[in-house]
Amino acid sequence: MDEGSPDGLLFKDHGFSSDLLRQLNALRQSRILTDVSICTGAQEVPCHRNVLASSSPYFQAMFCGSFRENREAKVQLKGINAPTLEQIVCYVYTGEVYIASENVLPLMEAASMLQYPKLFEACSSYLQGQLAPSNCLGMLRLSEILSCQTLKKKAREVALTHFPEVAASADLKELCALELRDYLSDDGLCGEEEKVFEALMAWIKHDLQARKQYVQELFKQVRLQYIHPAFFHHFIANDTLLQSSPACRTILEMARRQVFSLYGTCAPDCKPLLHIPPRNSYQDFLILLGGRKDSQQTTRDVLLYNRLTDQWQSLPQLPARLYKPSAITLHRSVYVLGGMAVSSGRSLVSHSVYIFSLKLNQWRLGEPMLVARYSHRSTAHKNFIFSIGGLGEGQELMGSVERYDSVFNIWERMASMPVGVLHPAVAVKDQRLYLFGGEDIMQNPVRLIQVYHISRNTWFKMETRMIKNVCAPAVVLGERIVIVGGYTRRILAYDPQSNKFVKCADMKDRRMHHGATVMGNKLYVTGGRRLTTDCNIEDSASFDCYDPETDTWTSQGQLPHTLFDHACLTLQCIPHVSTLP
Template structure:
């Protein structure tokens, strides 16, 4: 077949520019057609004006305008060492430069002066390769002196992401007050609030005479709302620096009153209100953790699994020391609590009052203060600095109406008013200073069509019958002012509006669920269990979305949202 004739062919020789540059460099080395010498100290380097003009705005301005250098055959470049000038001329003619720690700074300065932007960025790239938590603060200072944004961005990013290591360095103590304030108020700081406080204290103690007066300004940068109450009141409140500041002690006292009031709406001081409602730092991420339960409907599991959103995979955490059947799972202050349960082995079973805790930071299980009463198949929830434990089965295997709560400020349990009617497997949630308990089953295993409400501040219960309520083994979760009651031997989900005191019908689950669990993550409901599939619900669109699968089937487990500081 004959080829069609082409009217025009645009040919491009990619090797031609490199070849020309190579030949120009050979001419320079042999001093052929060179018409200017760049001088530094006693060193003279022959060059071609036209090559220099094409390579840099600096030389274009020098040789194409009415400057005296236009007529000179020798041009002296002050403040540039001969070795650095030689590297730059080689770069002009070859496009390459060897950068190392001994020459990077003077080379960067010369590149900036002579307006070789890409060489300047090459020096920046080399310095970025040297970044570490030990030198990132000095690199930030260097980037500001050199006006190098790319280095500044990377060094600041490392300082934020590795703040645990950076905060222990001597360089941090040398920061000025505005510089330190800039770090502590930055939302991208990768640090727990306790560490923020410890950092500012260390900074003040480095030069107490001149810095003591800054404690109140720095203390405002600590997000008190996200500090564990025990740390807040045992360590921060008793710190001599805090005690020396009237404003700091007033802030601590405001937090104390807020904690004891059980209400988040009783803040009168405007300045404190603004400090209290500040959002978490961006590096604090909520993560879905699935814990315990019966694995594949067989033996009780000791596994804790955390869902990695980016990779859509499940990662194993430390294994619980013992097997617990129908324990309760709850999160408080970024710590996972496993409370009570039934221990089983080949010989006997025992109802326990033990409490185990796990944080994502330590990934280690610890025994903490046990409950007042052993129980299993009970319900738990957290509210402010409290954990509430409701009902369940006691050592006699009978349904109990008893209620107790754990006060994390004092690390102790206390008995509370018992529920009006003892029920098993109700849906429970806390909102507006109240605990709402929906349905469940009575001692005769009949559905309890009632709502029991506990007023936390008054330690009082009330109850009301409601024919809409007929849930058994259904978890509940709160988003905004609505309590969602999810499944329970059914696909049905309803929402209770606490403001209007009425129920709303929601989209059904994709499949029938029982012995499952639910939690709130990023304003979405996440439901796990009864199969290996898990799904999420968006209240804005009233729709369910499949989120993949668990490593195995789970029943009677815990689904918890834990907050952790994530390095990017």
């Protein structure tokens, strides 16, 4: 609108500039007042110097400086074809240009050379809209050539987030060694390490003679400690190309000793593989599995909690209704072991193992345990699962222990615990498996710490008055093992090095039959049963978090329903669109 003042009126004709530009274009098309021709090859396009000079710094320097072009009637532009020149001049006079797949690249190159940044970014936006896993690496290389940061950022994002599809594209095989190293080393790469290894080997074998010299440097980009041990054993450890490189053989041996074996460590001067972090694309998810829901019968429900969205999601149900199985996570999968299978009013103690893959979003049967058991405890260490104690088919209290080897897919009998107990708190730290407390067959608390030396397959026990937990979980939090409740509010942190306990901040309620897990160096406690002040037992839906840095508890809200005798696990994996919110 026009602006008034006491002394006059400021008139603004908002269409004047565009009308003027249209008139200038009409004059150009009629070759009226044109004073220069822009040429490419035999093509000549008449223009007005002052219009060109006003449109870009490139032409301003050409026609307003001391260059000879400011006096010549014809100016030759190299590196621009005739159709592109026509479109550039049309853009200068109208502010419009049609961008399509057949002209976007020459237009972008011309816009870069002639310094039309808005046209350059418009071409970049068009290319970003065409990005796909099949072409993002080519776009990434193009963005480097054209120094286009917006296209580079978007192409890189697609290349990282769609790694499995990109790895299968022809463009990956055309990368140079430096480009491939930069790509595979990125912390944001959304792909399992097995796929990273396969992509690397496919690249090398595409031109084996020329590329095998890079195998040592590129193999270092594969984070071996996050490889499934069976894949490592069958596809990596004895690969002939890797074995032909002394440096790669050293890396393989280090990985075998540190990560894929219960025995041995690397030399003191070697950088531990375990200290290399997972890629940023890996996330921690909390899984709740089975248990008693809303005081009803044992449930088959499986729930996933995403900390980033603060949302709960239902996953595929357990294949069977199981009373007091045990569950652990290993190799980005959930293992559910044993339990009492309840079906059609019948109960049968099970030795079955069910495995859930979040990536595939489905369950499958695993190798069954040697002994059917329920109310037992399980834990994982490196590539092994230990199944401990519990009740057998005749309701007998068992002290037996068996171990699952995930490399060879077999179960083995191990040394039995010194004292058979039910519902102890169990955790692994520094090559030792710790059983805290529990109860005997008469349901009396057992004041013992039982310690299993994993590599030696031997046990010893220690009596202590500090222990009186029953139906309590234990977790490793930093350098300590934390025993969470167990008919008490008390939280005890045990230091295996000093063999001493430290008391932490109490929980709000006296809890048992609850779940606990660690995510991001914080302790999360879910559900369970609580003892009220008048000694009644209530089922709980509480969801609490303990921060060891501040020694404080905070509520995370409520579970979707009350729940106890359930498994509470942390599953670290790369989220997949098909399975996660």
